[in-house]
Amino acid sequence: MPQGQPLTVPRDGLTTRARRNAPLLAVHTGPGKGKSTAAFGMALRAWNQGFDVAVFQFVKSAKWKVGEEVALLELGRIHDERGIGGAVEWHKMGSGWSWSRKSGTEVDHAAAAADGWAEIARRLAEERHDFYVLDEFTYPLKWGWVDTEDVVEVLRVRPGTQHVVITGRDAPPALLDAADLVTEMTKVKHPMDAGRKGQKGIEW
Numbered sequence: 552m553p554q555g556q557p558l559t560v561p562r563d564g565l566t567t568r569a570r571r572n573a574p575l576l577a578v579h580t581g582p583g584k585g586k587s588t589a590a591f592g593m594a595l596r597a598w599n600q601g602f603d604v605a606v607f608q609f610v611k612s613a614k615w616k617v618g619e620e621v622a623l624l625e626l627g628r629i630h631d632e633r634g635i636g637g638a639v640e641w642h643k644m645g646s647g648w649s650w651s652r653k654s655g656t657e658v659d660h661a662a663a664a665a666d667g668w669a670e671i672a673r674r675l676a677e678e679r680h681d682f683y684v685l686d687e688f689t690y691p692l693k694w695g696w697v698d699t700e701d702v703v704e705v706l707r708v709r710p711g712t713q714h715v716v717i718t719g720r721d722a723p724p725a726l727l728d729a730a731d732l733v734t735e736m737t738k739v740k741h742p743m744d745a746g747r748k749g750q751k752g753i754e755w
Contacts, residue, residue: 575714576706576730580689580722583736590684590716591619597714598626598636602681607671608643609664609687609719617755637681642667664691668702675709682714689719692726703729 565573577593579586594604606623620641627639642648644663648670668691674680691697703725706715717726727733742750749755 572712574709574712575732577714577716577732577734578689578722578726578730579716579718579734579736580720580727581735581737582720583738584741585736586718586720586734587617587686588619589734589736590686590718591617591623593716594619594623594682594684595626597682598623598630598639600637602637602714603679604637604682604684605640605674605680606642606684606686607667607688608641608645609667609685609691610643610645618752640680661691661694661696664696667691668697672701672705675705675713675715678711678713680713683716685715685717687719688717689722689726692723693719693721699723699725702726 577590579589591606594606597604604623604627606620623639624641626636630636630638644660644667648663648667668688671683671685675683688697692699692702706729709715717730722733
């Protein structure tokens with residue numbers, strides 16, 4: 552894809568404008584570092600374009616913190632106060648989805664994940680947001696907490712131009728087949744292999 556130009560253009564009658572506005576499903580998977588980081592970077596670009604951004608983190612622990620959460624929520628506040636960029640929402644399973652206020656436990660993680668996906672599916676049907684990040688969402692799919700076929704179908708028929716980015720290791724083949732963009736992060740070298748701990752500004 553030299554200089555951002557496609558190698559081939561299908562004869563499907565779509566205009567350049569239509570192609571630029573087509574909804575994108577991206578999957579960041581693989582064992583390497585950077586899957587969520589790349590997704591949050593895309594969310595930053597989306598915010599800059601005035602897109603309504605929603606992040607859903609499918610993580611078990613309420614203690615899980617990432618610097619991008621603080622930064623994006625601050626950008627959301629700037630939008631609310633000054634009309635710059637787009638609106639931002641950030642929801643986290645481990646601390647209780649904001650619409651249910653139920654904290655996850657080891658017993659009900661599966662139910663919480665299913666509830667999270669049900670809410671996302673409703674929002675997609677309503678075209679509530681422009682850009683979605685489903686962070687670590689491949690794990691509920693892998694563990695059978697959320698049905699992969701249902702996810703693929705909901706994403707396939709979602710209306711409008713809603714972009715969706717899904718992150719996590721071991722993305723199921725059906726999701727990869729449905730995606731428009733798939734990036735596999737591979738680990739070549741990692742400081743933890745040499746015994747180094749996670750570092751602020753790098754891991755969080």
